[in-house]
Amino acid sequence: MTTQLPGPASGTRPDDARRHNRAALVRRLHVDGPCTRATLAGELGLNRSTIKAVVDGLAAAGIVTEAIPTRRSGAGRPSLLVVPDPQAAVVLTVDVRVDQVAMAMVGIGGQILGRHSWNLHRSTRLPGEVITHVAESAQLLRDELAVTEQAVGVSVPGVVRRDDGLVREAPNLGWRDVELGTRLAAVLGRPVQVANDAEAGALAEHLRGAGRDVADMVYLAGDVGVGGGVISAGAPLRGTGGYVGELGHMIVRPDGRDCFCGASGCWETEVGEPALGRALGLPEDTPRGVLVAELRALAADPDRAERQLAGFAGWMGIGLITVVNMLAPGLVVLGDLFGALPPTVLDRVRADVERRSLVSRAVGGTPVVVSPLGRDGALIGAAELAFEPVLEAL
C-alpha cells in the first residue's frame, strides 16, 4: 500500500529540493526544447531567483548555455534562451527488430548524433551474435562521434521483464528467457534498460510524436507481430514485475487461427503482417517492402482499397474498439504497417470506433492518428528510457 502514500518524505530536505528543481528543469529542456528563464519559472512553478540559481549551476557545469534567440519576437531586447548542450549527456539506443537492428547515439534534447544498423537473418539472430554486434557497433559510434554514452536503452519485440531486462518470449526472434539486460550491461559496462518495442514506441509518441500533451494514449504497431503500448497519466503503463500488456493478444475471434501464444483468434492473427499479406492476396511471407509498395498502390485506388481491405479493416476496428473501451485513451496512434494503410481504410476504421465504442462516445470521440515518427519510434523511445535516470543525476 506504500504506493498509495504521498511522495517520498525525503523530498523535503533543502539539498533534495535543489536536486529536484535541477532535474525538473533539465527534463523540461530535454523534452520541450530551449526556452527563456521566465518560461521555465512559469512552467515549473518556481520563482526567478530559484531558476537563476539552477540555470547558473547548469551553465557552470557546461550542461546549458544561454543564447540570443535567432528569431526575435516583438520589439525590445530579446530575452536569452536556455539551451541544453546535446553532448552534455549521451545515451545509446538499440532497436532490435525481426529483420534488422538499428542503433543510435542520442544527446540531450533527443538529437540523434549518429546511427548504425544491420540486417538480421536466422543465423545472426542468435542473442550472443546480436550482443556482440551491438558492442562492436557501439565502439564504432563512440570513435566516430567522439562521445561516450552514459546509459543504454534497448527495444525488443517480445515479452520483457522491465525490472532486469529478461526477455521472456520474443517468438519472432526465436528468443526465450534471454537475460538481455544483464548480459548487455556486462559487455557495455553501462546501465541498460530493456523494454518491449511497443512500450518504447508509445513513450516516443508521448514525448516527441503525436501524443505530446496527451496524458492518456495508446500506441498500436503492426509488424510481423502486433504490439501496443499504453501511456496513462503521463507515464508508461506497466503491470506486475514491470511487464507491459500484449495488446496484440486480445482474443477477438475465438474460432479463428491458432496463435503461437497458445490462444486462438488473437488480434495479431487477424491484423499482423501475415494477415495483411493474405488480405492483399499475397503469400503470408511476402517481404515487408513488397507489402508497403502494394499498400501505396492501393492508396491510389480508394475503391479497390476499400474492397480489398474491407475484412482487414473490420478486424482493425474490432481491436481498436476493445482497446478504446478498456483503456479510455485520449488518443490512439497507429505505427509501423498500420500507419501505411490507405487513408480510406483508416477512415473506415475511425468510423467503426466512433459509431460502436461507448467510451469513444462518452469522451466525445477518440482520435485515431498515424505516427509521425515512423520506424524510428521504438529507437527514440528506448533512448528516453535510458535518459530517465541520467537526467535525474545531472
Add this chain to the structure above:
Amino acid sequence: MTTQLPGPASGTRPDDARRHNRAALVRRLHVDGPCTRATLAGELGLNRSTIKAVVDGLAAAGIVTEAIPTRRSGAGRPSLLVVPDPQAAVVLTVDVRVDQVAMAMVGIGGQILGRHSWNLHRSTRLPGEVITHVAESAQLLRDELAVTEQAVGVSVPGVVRRDDGLVREAPNLGWRDVELGTRLAAVLGRPVQVANDAEAGALAEHLRGAGRDVADMVYLAGDVGVGGGVISAGAPLRGTGGYVGELGHMIVRPDGRDCFCGASGCWETEVGEPALGRALGLPEDTPRGVLVAELRALAADPDRAERQLAGFAGWMGIGLITVVNMLAPGLVVLGDLFGALPPTVLDRVRADVERRSLVSRAVGGTPVVVSPLGRDGALIGAAELAFEPVLEAL
C-alpha cells in the same frame, strides 16, 4: 508533459513537509490499522522524533489515542499502539445498484458506523428520486449515529466522468448525462466523488480485500452488466477526462448478440446476468436471488455444474485471457455473480488462463481469486474515494 516531471516543487517547504508526514501517517493508520510508533517510523522512513511530533499533534487534535495492546507480544513492557478514532473523520458512501441503493457512514480505519438501504424499481430509479432519497437517508443516519460526514463517495453502474461526477451512460438504470456529482453536492452541501462501480470495487479490493499489497490488479464483477476496475502501480487506472475503461465491452464474439453499447459480441453479452440465466436454462430476467440459489445447488453437483456451464466458463476464460494479456495484472479478483460461480467452473477458467495466456506464463501464473468483500465492495471503495481528500486535510 508536466505529468512526467518529478513531484511538486512546493513539496519542499518545512510546513509542507509536516503536512505531508501527517497525511502519510494518518493514511497508514487508516488503511493498515493501529501500530506502534516504531512501526510507523520504519514504514514511513521517518525518525522517531518526527513520528513523536506528528503523533502528539494528532493526539492533541483528538484524531488518535495511544493504547496498550490487548494481546501482549513477548515479554517486557508492551509498546503503545497508535489508534485512530473512527469518528475523527466520517464519510458518507452510496452504492447505487440496478436493484437497490446501499448507504453507509464510514469512519477512519474503514469502520462502518451505520447503514441504510432501499430497493429500486422503475419508478424510484429516476435520478431526482434517488437524489432526494439519498439526502433524506443521509439525515436519518446523521441523527441516528450523531455524526456528520465530511465528504461523500458514490458508486454508479455506468460510464462516469470522474472530474465532475457526470454520469454519461448508465444503461441498466436508464440514466444518460445525469450531473449526479454536482446535484448531490448541492443537496448535501459536501464534496462528492462519483465513480464507476467497478473502479470503486477495485479500490476496495486493493485497500481492504484480496488485493492488499498487490500493486497491479484487476477487479471483474458480473452483474446485469459486467464491469472491471484496474489498479496500476497502487492507484486506480483512469483514462482521459477521468473515465475508466469498460472491460465488459471488449468484443469477444464479433458475430455474437448485439449489445446496447452499439457493438456486438461484447464480453458482457456472453457473461452478464442474462447470459448466466440462459446458461442455467432459465429466463434472461430471472431474479438474481434465484440465479444465486441455482448456482449454489450446482456447486453441490460438480459434474452437472461443469456440463451446464462449460460454454459460460469458456467465455469467462476468453475475457480473462484478454484482460491478463492486455494489462499484466499480478492478481485478478472476481466479484458479484462471478464470485458465486461453482468452484469447479472457476477452476476450469483458471486452467484456461494458465494454459493460454502468454502474459500469465511470463509472470509465472496470474492468480484468479474470489472477492472476500462480496456485495460491499463498491460501497467500501466509494468511501475510500471520499476519504482521500479528507485524510490529506486532517
